[in-house]
Amino acid sequence: MSQAELAVEVQNLSVRFGDFYAVNDICFSVSRGEIFGFLGANGAGKTTTIRVLCGLLIPTQGKISVAGVGLEQGEQAIKAKVGYMSQKFTLYNDLTVEENLEFAAALRKIKKEVYIKRRSELFEFVSFDRDMKTLVRDLPGGTKQQISLVASMLHDPELVFLDEPTAGVSPVARSRFWALIRKLAGQNKTVFVTSHYMDEVEQCHRIALMREGKIIGLDTPLALKSSTFPKLMFEFNPKGSLSFDEVMKLGSNPCFSFFEPYGLRFHASIADEKAWELIKSQFEKDFYIKVISPSLEDVFIKRVEERK
Amino acid sequence: MKFSWRRAIAIGRKEVFHILRDPFTLATALGLPVFMVVMFGSAIEFNVKNIDLAISDSDQTSASRRLMDTFQSSGYFKIHRVVSPNEALVNLTTETARASVIIPPNFEKDLTSDRGSQVQCLLDGSDSSTVAPVLGYLGKIQSISNDRIAAFNPTSPFELRTRFLFNPELNSKWFVIPGLNVIIMSMLSILLTALTVAREWENGSMELLLTTPVEPLEIIIGKLAPYGVLGITAMVFVYIIARAVFGVPFVGSLVVYGLGSLIFLMTYLSQGLLISVVTRNQQVAMQIAMMSGMLPSQLLSGFVFPIESMPIFFQKFTMIFPARWFMQISRDTFLKGSRMVDLGIPFLALIATCLLMMTLSTRIFKKDLEK
Numbered sequence: 090m091s092q093a094e095l096a097v098e099v100q101n102l103s104v105r106f107g108d109f110y111a112v113n114d115i116c117f118s119v120s121r122g123e124i125f126g127f128l129g130a131n132g133a134g135k136t137t138t139i140r141v142l143c144g145l146l147i148p149t150q151g152k153i154s155v156a157g158v159g160l161e162q163g164e165q166a167i168k169a170k171v172g173y174m175s176q177k178f179t180l181y182n183d184l185t186v187e188e189n190l191e192f193a194a195a196l197r198k199i200k201k202e203v204y205i206k207r208r209s210e211l212f213e214f215v216s217f218d219r220d221m222k223t224l225v226r227d228l229p230g231g232t233k234q235q236i237s238l239v240a241s242m243l244h245d246p247e248l249v250f251l252d253e254p255t256a257g258v259s260p261v262a263r264s265r266f267w268a269l270i271r272k273l274a275g276q277n278k279t280v281f282v283t284s285h286y287m288d289e290v291e292q293c294h295r296i297a298l299m300r301e302g303k304i305i306g307l308d309t310p311l312a313l314k315s316s317t318f319p320k321l322m323f324e325f326n327p328k329g330s331l332s333f334d335e336v337m338k339l340g341s342n343p344c345f346s347f348f349e350p351y352g353l354r355f356h357a358s359i360a361d362e363k364a365w366e367l368i369k370s371q372f373e374k375d376f377y378i379k380v381i382s383p384s385l386e387d388v389f390i391k392r393v394e395e396r397k
Numbered sequence: 398m399k400f401s402w403r404r405a406i407a408i409g410r411k412e413v414f415h416i417l418r419d420p421f422t423l424a425t426a427l428g429l430p431v432f433m434v435v436m437f438g439s440a441i442e443f444n445v446k447n448i449d450l451a452i453s454d455s456d457q458t459s460a461s462r463r464l465m466d467t468f469q470s471s472g473y474f475k476i477h478r479v480v481s482p483n484e485a486l487v488n489l490t491t492e493t494a495r496a497s498v499i500i501p502p503n504f505e506k507d508l509t510s511d512r513g514s515q516v517q518c519l520l521d522g523s524d525s526s527t528v529a530p531v532l533g534y535l536g537k538i539q540s541i542s543n544d545r546i547a548a549f550n551p552t553s554p555f556e557l558r559t560r561f562l563f564n565p566e567l568n569s570k571w572f573v574i575p576g577l578n579v580i581i582m583s584m585l586s587i588l589l590t591a592l593t594v595a596r597e598w599e600n601g602s603m604e605l606l607l608t609t610p611v612e613p614l615e616i617i618i619g620k621l622a623p624y625g626v627l628g629i630t631a632m633v634f635v636y637i638i639a640r641a642v643f644g645v646p647f648v649g650s651l652v653v654y655g656l657g658s659l660i661f662l663m664t665y666l667s668q669g670l671l672i673s674v675v676t677r678n679q680q681v682a683m684q685i686a687m688m689s690g691m692l693p694s695q696l697l698s699g700f701v702f703p704i705e706s707m708p709i710f711f712q713k714f715t716m717i718f719p720a721r722w723f724m725q726i727s728r729d730t731f732l733k734g735s736r737m738v739d740l741g742i743p744f745l746a747l748i749a750t751c752l753l754m755m756t757l758s759t760r761i762f763k764k765d766l767e768k
Contacts, residue, residue: 183419192411
């Protein structure tokens with residue numbers, strides 16, 4: 090892929106705090122117009138990587154290029170190219186929509202006429218039709234997220250970082266928000282997203298799995314699933330009154346490479362097909378069994394949490 | 398990247414919205430100083446009055462009665478007549494009296510002789526706050542008594558005549574209010590800003606701010622300015638209360654006083670910001686602000702305890718507290734009419750501390766972000 094098509098390039102990036110490596114020698118690249126997901130447990134190094142890519146943190150070593158700008162050009166040059174939206178804080182609740190957006194525009198020194206034009210474009214983009222004088226605290230969660238996205242896009246960044254953007258909003262609002270993300274990618278904007286909702290992350294073009302500061306997997310959701318579970322995957326739906334502990338004891342059989350609860354059911358991957366054939370009839374007495382394709386949650390549990 | 402006034406003003410404007418839409422902050426900033434000045438200004442009284450005094454008169458003559466009348470008419474003492482010197486002593490130990498006067502037998506007779514007479518005064522030394530003023534009153538009462546008992550007045554080689562300048566009636570309100578103003582504003586201003594940066598760290602908005610090209614100095618200036626205006630408004634209210642309610646005269650220049658107030662406020666607001674930047678936690682910031690703002694300004698600013706009476710080390714140590722310098726500016730402009738040239742050292746010290754606090758906040762803020 091040519092340099093011009095890359096939105097993010099990271100080479101041997103490490104961030105060390107004292108003796109602790111928050112990020113340990115990671116390499117990856119993200120193309121323009123790509124929706125790139127970052128998955129990992131808390132403390133895996135996702136936020137630290139994003140902080141470096143936003144120009145908030147100087148790495149201990151490694152090279153980064155964000156929208157063609159490197160750290161050698163200064164972190165302010167990177168900040169001018171990126172937009173950032175976090176779940177923790179979206180907007181100032183005691184300010185109106187207009188005041189929040191004016192504030193965001195002033196911090197980026199956007200000219201008034203450019204700001205007004207851009208604001209109306211983005212309002213149309215997110216289908217915002219409320220009064221701009223509404224206090225943010227009076228808006229529903231989903232609308233707040235939309236306005237947050239508008240605030241992070243006012244300066245027309247080439248790359249947007251969305252750090253758990255839909256945490257705490259309704260499923261309908263989440264679905265609408267993801268429609269916006271896809272629309273952004275359609276406009277050749279690169280979207281870098283972290284989320285704990287697996288169904289959301291599944292909508293990313295590619296996903297990086299992080300554990301203990303390292304990237305332990307990077308591919309499309311489908312490829313990640315097939316590389317994590319190369320063999321058949323089954324769903325076990327208990328028929329009778331087996332207790333959870335009894336089911337898990339059955340699941341500890343060495344013929345399974347993976348056996349984990351999934352709601353009221355259980356997902357299992359076979360390690361030894363011959364051994365499975367021998368005990369299959371025994372399991373069919375207690376479970377309805379069907380072949381399924383693994384979910385991203387299964388991948389996460391298997392690879393990030395490294396459970397059987 | 399260059400400092401941008403547009404960004405600093407945007408941050409200031411945002412803070413104004415926060416202040417205006419938070420009735421608690423507004424009420425605290427404007428109402429509390431007024432309330433505290435009225436309350437503490439009425440309560441604090443440095444002139445000690447109504448001191449319980451036990452008098453044992455073993456002479457029972459016209460001279461001893463005149464002496465007792467002088468104590469009575471001074472207005473400072475509440476007289477308890479006792480029958481014996483021993484009872485006068487018991488009154489002290491049982492805390493019925495703070496001081497006892499024992500007039501010996503033959504008081505009048507001795508006065509008329511060449512020997513002169515001695516009256517014993519016993520003071521409760523366990524309460525040093527009353528001892529010093531009582532000693533002052535005793536000297537004055539002795540002098541008046543000698544005049545009253547003119548026939549027995551020994552001739553003095555010279556007479557010491559005292560006149561009090563700037564506060565002729567030694568009205569302690571005139572002294573207390575301009576000082577109280579310093580204490581209240583130092584406490585309040587440090588608290589106002591101690592929470593602002595910490596709050597942004599706690600709710601995550603600081604991260605978002607920092608993803609924009611905003612510079613730490615722009616955040617510092619933007620946050621200081623609105624609270625500075627709020628503080629000055631509170632100072633104006635307090636000034637009006639001091640003049641209108643307590644009748645404290647103001648003989649100095651309002652420009653000098655206003656300028657001093659502004660620098661003083663900015664210094665404490667910057668100290669609050671520094672605390673906020675370092676702690677990043679509202680609760681800890683609040684505790685440190687109270688400790689570093691309230692205690693030194695009350696105890697080491699010269700408000701109650703004169704700095705000249707402190708050990709040399711503490712006299713020097715108080716120089717790091719802005720309240721010490723503004724205490725001087727406030728009292729001197731109110732009562733003595735001191736000009737800018739007379740207050741050069743306090744002004745320079747305040748400016749230096751203010752710049753130091755602002756530089757430290759900005760530097761530490763910047764350094765923190767690069768971690």
